[in-house]
Amino acid sequence: MAYHKNKKHPIPVVGAYVFNKQGKILLIKSKKYKDKYGGPGGHIEFGETIEQALKRELFEETGLLVSNPKLFDIKELINSKEYKKSGHFVSFRLYGCAFSDKVKLDPKEAYEYVWVYPKKALKMNVMEPTKQSIKKLIKLKKDGELS
Incomplete structure (x- = not known):
């Protein structure tokens, strides 16, 4: 969309925090994250819901x-x-x-991935916004608010 290029408007994006059955979270390493770990995600396309965008970006990457993805942070x-x-x-x-x-x-989106327990992820080379969201997930789980 044109407004993305002129940077006069905020750009809506989604970030996926995906758990496996062992309770580990998926992190990917990407050039777009300056070779740090982060979560899969990307732009919300016109007409998509947040959930649709998340599912599409996660599958593409x-x-x-x-x-049943649930919103937990903005x-x-x-x-x-x-x-x-x-x-x-x-x-x-x-x-x-x-x-x-x-x-x-x-390979256009990321070149490495890891499944890791959330507390261990905080000690890795992870982007700061991702660390903040992982800390929030840990707190939500501790408080019994994570389903």
């Missing part, structure tokens, strides 16, 4: 399907140094459980 990233592209992003963060943990990365 990893080949994974997720069941982050505003304004010219964040964490991303290769600058801009004003409004990131809708959703979590869900993957039907499988067999990842098939799109």
Whole structure:
């Protein structure tokens, strides 16, 4: 869309926080994250719901399907140094459980992935906005609010 290029409007995006059956979370390493770990995600296309965008982006980047993703966080990233592209992003963060943990990365999107327990992820080379969202997930789980 044209307004993305002129940077006069916020850009809506989704971020996927996907768990496997062992309770590990999926992180991908990408050039767009300046070679740090982050979650799969991307732009919301015109006419898509947040959930539809998340499912599409997750499948395109990893080949994974997720069941019943739930919104748990919204982050505003304004010219964040964490991303290769600058801009004003409004990131809708959703979590869900993957039907499988067999990842098939799109090499244009990411070049490495790892399934890791959330607390261990905080000690890795993870983007700061991703760490903040993982901390929120850990707290939600501890408080019994994560289904």
